[in-house]
Amino acid sequence: MADTITKNSPPTGGDVTPLISLPAATARIATVAGSVLALAGTFMAWTWTSAFPGDLTVTGYPGGLQVLVLISSALTLLFALSGYGIRGLNWVAPGGPNAAARLTALGTLGTVGYTLGAIAFQLGGVVNLEPGAWVAGIGALIAVVGSLALPFDQPFPAGDPDKGGWARFRHSLTAPHPPRARALPSAVEILIIVAGFALGLIVFTYGIDTEYGELFVGFLITVAFAFTGLARAGLVSRLTALTARYRGISLAAAFAAALCFPFTQDNDYYALIGTNILIFATVALGLNVVVGLAGLLDLGYVAFLGVGAYTAALVSGSAASTIGVEFPFWAAVLTGGAVSLVFGVVIGAPTLRLRGDYLAIVTLGFGEIFRVTMNNLNGASGPDVTNGAQGISAIPDVKIFGFDLGSPHDIGGFTLGRNANYFLLMLLFTAIVVMVFNRSGSSRIGRAWVAIREDETAATAMGINGFRVKLIAFALGATLAGLAGTVQAHVAYSVTPDQYEFAGTAPPNSAFLLAAVILGGMGTVSGPLIGGALLYLIPAKLDFMDDYQLLLFGLALILLMRFRPEGIVANKRAQLQFHENDQLDLPEQRLSDTAVDTTKAGA
Incomplete structure (x- = not known):
């Protein structure tokens, strides 16, 4: 399939040149292939001894930190595939898939890198790493390189005086405000709210139940990048909009989820x-x-x-x-x-x-x-x-x-x-x-x-x-x-x-x-x-x-x-106060569209 701009992409009007110069189709293939390789590596042994916590010696069954890498690489794969415009995957990243793919790919590489470093430190060198660890690490690295070569979801402002690499890298991890969500039946929206709080309970319970420090550090890395990726994809803002619309139900769901915690x-x-x-x-x-x-x-x-x-x-x-x-x-x-x-x-x-x-x-x-x-x-x-x-x-x-x-x-x-x-x-x-x-x-x-x-x-x-x-x-x-x-x-x-x-x-x-x-x-x-x-x-x-x-x-x-x-x-007021300069980072095309809409409204 050709790599095209989906209907969720913002209007053009600025610089969309990625951080790494590769054809868009090649970059997306690399992101998909790297995430698949990292995911496959979690089903292979990462070390030869069970002395490292989590028993990463089993082939065919991920355990410990491998589970976190599996989740993070699966999210990267999902966001990368959604960029193809496949029917049925548009809901995955309404705010743009590329920034989300970059963040989850970085999270995968961070968790894999931390695990490999912890194994080498505790067991006495990289010689203790089995092929599965190298497969996952190389796959995560390929996914990061491919994701950095994807076009920006939001064009880099052409008139921005700061055009340095760090500014462009930060911009590559941002996404435009997601489009207005399509109205769903009330029952479906309430189910989405319940599912969101249920997922929060699962994540919180997993974090508390971590039995050793290495697993908890990997959990923090994975959750930080995954949550930011979901936010950049526009899913968090949509869930926030639903909770604001059904405030009473959201509070009830939140306390119901907390009420279930001791039973887990x-x-x-x-x-x-x-x-x-x-x-x-x-x-x-x-x-x-x-x-x-x-x-x-x-x-x-x-x-x-x-x-x-x-x-x-x-x-x-x-x-x-x-x-x-x-x-x-x-x-x-x-x-x-x-x-x-x-x-x-x-x-x-x-x-x-x-x-x-x-x-x-x-x-x-x-x-x-x-x-x-x-x-x-x-x-x-x-x-x-x-x-x-x-x-x-x-x-x-x-x-x-x-x-x-x-x-x-x-x-x-x-x-x-x-x-x-x-x-x-x-x-x-x-x-x-x-x-x-x-x-x-x-x-x-x-x-x-x-x-x-x-x-x-x-x-x-x-x-x-x-x-x-x-x-x-x-x-x-x-x-x-x-x-x-x-x-x-x-x-x-x-x-x-x-x-x-x-x-x-x-x-x-x-x-x-x-x-x-x-x-x-x-x-x-x-x-x-x-x-x-x-x-x-x-x-x-x-x-x-x-x-x-x-x-x-x-x-x-x-x-x-x-x-x-x-x-x-x-807080909305604080967000506008701390990022007031970002409010000017709108593509010229979007500004002109806004002016046209205002003129029509006045007429």
Whole structure:
């Protein structure tokens, strides 16, 4: 078949010359052949010994990292074939197949290269590689070269002053906005939403279930490139449009998928990771009220999580509690939230008259004051309230309506352990926090927060009481963190001051919480949840890189700020702000078409 421009391609009017000079037909054949070769290599042995994790010695059955290479190469093959205009494959890449093929091909090469390097490093040289590894590696390299020789989906602007190779390479990985999606029956669109969240559950479950660090690193490489490829193909934006159209159904599907997670786990430890992810992500969503909506840089937010946790530990009947009272769980939750609210108002009232860096420094000081105070309330340096550095231990398990979350329970043939029970409890709290965030963000006070964030002087001139609005945001964020802290205290059995530092080797701490909001996308609902999940899961899975975690974390933030400053889930306003220059990168033909359409509309 001839390599032609499909109906999904944008109008011409700029430079479409690829990065590597090859005939278009040859480039596409190379991409297809390379991806097929890489896929075939996954069914061959990659090493002769099972000493490398995953047992890559089997021929005819992929295992471990080979499965990830198989998935990535299959996606590359699918996108490459869709460029032929084959009937029935147009839906694969409505925004253009070539950028998606490049990204998935790079992901295949990255996963293969990482695996080959890990085998050589752990086993003592490339001599330990079997032919299957070389076949997959050569195939992935051919696919990358072929994909780089494919024409641009979106013509490179002819008048762009930056015509360097790096600019052209970045442009080759972009795609135009996908065309308006064809209307489908409502039932079909709802099924697509359900399938999307089901796929998300499968990917998340696979990531948590990875049994060794090498597999998790390969998982991160594959998912990063595959997700970006699907986004460039236009599939993610179409799914996003459907979720916006069916907002209620989408939220129900999301929480239904999360509800199914503990039923997919045989190991209760993975359910514990899921529970801690929910706690961390929920606190990040509360911080998003302060930072994302109101624009207040709070560097001591983890202290409010500690306030809720310590309050719950003191009033839940712990043997180490110095108060000696035992509230039912619902009362302990309300007490923890109320005390956090009071602390939010007390701290916010004198400090929120500051702006910018001064506010950040003061909130950072509050976080450290809280930790030092909890450490000194030990009966020697101060009153005996928190037992100092030893903290409050032996916090009893939650009992709700006679249902003990500390004991395993059988539900529908599935046995849910202690951690799975707490996962379901924390999921309820997450749903409450999401509802509060949605309601407050779309309310009158939420619009006032956004106005303050964008320009406080202008908002004040329009009659908005800036101090009162910021104090409400600060108090609400503190309350949400306190609610999550009450659950955290029961999950961990104990609370200690060192759990609430500004920066540490693992979350939750203020630095990681702020990074989760920025990474996920400020001002969005799903952004902090995704960012929190990533920033908790990665340190939990990469224990063997303890000495380099903060270094890698810093490098990841630098790359994120360079290539996607708006975060993984972009707020539309932030996306336009960070990429305002990109709005001018439209082909001349498209601009003329727009002018003609405008003239017709005016007529």
